[in-house]
Amino acid sequence: MTISQQLNELQLISGNKLSNIFNNLYNDILTINYDSESKLVNELWNRYNPSSPSLNGSVFEGILAAIFYRSNIIPLFIQAKISFVLNVDFDFVLYSKEYGPIALSAKTSLRERYKQADLEGMMLKQVHRKAKSFLLTLNKQEANGVNKKIANGEVLGIDDVVVVNDKKFDTLISYLKKLTFYKPEKIDIITSTRYIHKTYTMSK
Incomplete structure (x- = not known):
């Protein structure tokens, strides 16, 4: 094979x-x-x-x-959609017991593309308040620039930009290994204690 x-x-x-x-x-x-x-x-x-x-x-x-x-960081969802986070395909998603979804966006270089990851992260955090969002890249200079924006409060949807050929990536891997990941159950769009579905007809 x-x-x-x-x-x-x-x-x-x-x-x-x-x-x-x-x-x-x-x-x-x-x-x-x-x-x-x-x-x-x-x-x-x-x-x-x-x-x-x-x-x-x-x-x-x-x-x-x-x-x-x-690294046994599994189950790993690739090109994943998350319920109620509309029109977003996440590069990687891990679902943790500790934080719920952890989104990992992969960009070889950033330029203005970090804004997409920022928007996707904000949409994710509106639904899953404890969720984490990391941007993975190869460009250290661009990563430093976006991390400054995160520190200044200009970028809200990304927790950290990580350069994957730098020691910071090793730290991220160690962090992820400590978490408990699992495949979440399918979510019903609507749940209720009572369900009314019969058509009304007037009693004679």
Whole structure:
């Protein structure tokens, strides 16, 4: 079985183009020894020659998904929708006993795209008050800039911007490992103690 077949079976990646890249570059992604998660990200990303923005993002997400899996940070929901948080697809979601949903947004670079993660985080926190939202990136300078905005109260929907090839990512992984994750039960849109459904007819 090829590495892409293994990763597809585990649902860590999907798509033919991405499968070809992982077969060519990341045959050892599930077996390679590493000292820290941040060093592993750095090594794996350096093998890749960025081509198109959409494919870059998919490769980045695939690497992160494999690292979360190897760190036993599961169950992990990828490209996930959350009930009552409308029109948002989160890159990664973990559902914790301690905080409810923890959203992880992955962007190779930020520029103005942090604003999308900020908006999505605010929408999430309106529904799940204790929820956490982290933005994962490769650009340290941009991350520092957004973290300053978080500290100044200009960005409210993101708890922290984490550079994944920096030690801060190792700290995040250690933090997540301490939490209890599970698959939440399906939520009924409406629940009630009484349910009136018969059509009214006047008594004769």
